[in-house]
Amino acid sequence: MNTTNDYIYLAPLRGVTDRIFRNTFEKHFGKFDFLLAPFTPTVKGTFVNPSHIRDLSVEHNDCKRVIPQIIGNMPDDIFVLANHFKSMGYQSVNINMGCPQPQIIRKRRGSGMLGHPDLIKSILDKLFENQEQVVSVKMRLGYSSAEESEKIISIFNQYPLHEVIIHPRTGIQMYSGNVDLEHFLIRSQALKHPVVYNGDIWSLNHYKQYKQRFPHINRWMTGRGTCCNPYLLQEIRTGSAVRKDFSVIKAFHDDIFELSKERLSGPAHLLGKMKELWNYLSQLFPDSKRVLKSVQKRTSVGNYVADVEELFRVTS
Numbered sequence: 001m002n003t004t005n006d007y008i009y010l011a012p013l014r015g016v017t018d019r020i021f022r023n024t025f026e027k028h029f030g031k032f033d034f035l036l037a038p039f040t041p042t043v044k045g046t047f048v049n050p051s052h053i054r055d056l057s058v059e060h061n062d063c064k065r066v067i068p069q070i071i072g073n074m075p076d077d078i079f080v081l082a083n084h085f086k087s088m089g090y091q092s093v094n095i096n097m098g099c100p101q102p103q104i105i106r107k108r109r110g111s112g113m114l115g116h117p118d119l120i121k122s123i124l125d126k127l128f129e130n131q132e133q134v135v136s137v138k139m140r141l142g143y144s145s146a147e148e149s150e151k152i153i154s155i156f157n158q159y160p161l162h163e164v165i166i167h168p169r170t171g172i173q174m175y176s177g178n179v180d181l182e183h184f185l186i187r188s189q190a191l192k193h194p195v196v197y198n199g200d201i202w203s204l205n206h207y208k209q210y211k212q213r214f215p216h217i218n219r220w221m222t223g224r225g226t227c228c229n230p231y232l233l234q235e236i237r238t239g240s241a242v243r244k245d246f247s248v249i250k251a252f253h254d255d256i257f258e259l260s261k262e263r264l265s266g267p268a269h270l271l272g273k274m275k276e277l278w279n280y281l282s283q284l285f286p287d288s289k290r291v292l293k294s295v296q297k298r299t300s301v302g303n304y305v306a307d308v309e310e311l312f313r314v315t316s
């Protein structure tokens, strides 16, 4: 039973929430209102690299609910990729202004562009040149300081953005330290556009607390919280705790494993991907540190499978 009318979004986690994760998640744990895909980088010119957009093939994605995300710094290149996604059937695109990784920042991409309002303006000028694009933005409060977003938001207010997703940290914070709820409140109230709150919704209680603090927000995005507890979506929808069924969690894991095995080339890739997932799944187990360590030690697929079978057997 749905006790909330809020819209719930899946956050993009590159290396984790690919289309296999997204589709398998929804098979076992229910549907999000929207799912933002991990970023696709631009390339120079009118060329769209097929390997970059393979994960977004339309036969594996619901174009009405999955939103491709673009990372880049050249207005023309972003425009080309946005148009390509539109021609594939996607209803909107999102521009990444939040990624904090140093190699991204160096190129004035992701949160690295938040200190360069003119660059942001030139990108939005290009995207809205023909008024045909439905564009949203995912941003942090700034790269080095939350003050940076004051100017950025006054720029956003000059364009017909579909929505603005705010992760209330700065780029230099990466993923740690507190979310800055005071600045989130100020910026979200200053924006003309619908705002999506994103960051540290680890539990139903967190959601309830943020909801109480921000009554003007009805769009919420969860990433790591959902990966650590796949039942979080149902808990938010129903407003109460949901008993974790480890047979379902195992089926979720096994489906991701089998589909990734078909898709990825070789055991090293497969193990790398599954270990990344266990950074989150291990949190479901009472002795999470030991579980994670045990999985991370595995160097062959056979040992990995045996280890995971045993972990679920003793927990179920």
Ligand SMILES: Cc1cc2nc3c(=O)[nH]c(=O)nc-3n(C[C@H](O)[C@H](O)[C@H](O)COP(=O)(O)O)c2cc1C
Pocket (backbone or CB within 6 Å): 011, 012, 013, 014, 015, 016, 037, 038, 039, 069, 096, 098, 099, 138, 167, 175, 198, 199, 200, 201, 221, 222, 223, 224, 225
């Ligand atoms: C491993 C990892 C990969 C991420 N990849 C992306 C990405 O591709 N695009 C993006 O906008 N944010 C990315 N993020 C940020 C998340 O979408 C989200 O903003 C952040 O984790 C805070 O939300 P959460 O606390 O609900 O996880 C990534 C985060 C992590 C931890």
